Amino acid sequence: MNELQTVINEVRRQRQAISEALASGRAGDFADYKRMCGVYDGLGRAEIYATELMHNIETSDD
Secondary structure, eight states, X not given: OOHHHHHHHHHHHHHHHHHHHXXXXXXXXXXXXXXXXXXXXXXXXXXXXXXXXXXXXXHOOO
């Protein structure tokens, strides 16, 4: 497992934890809910970028 895969796995773990927290109503107030949703979205974007980067490295001819 390479370093990028380790990052991707951690991002997925954190997104899952946030998803479970939101589903169980652990957001204290609306501001906390918005923050958690923003973090969840940002982690999703990070996962996409890291996955694309890993794919590009693996398929590179260099």
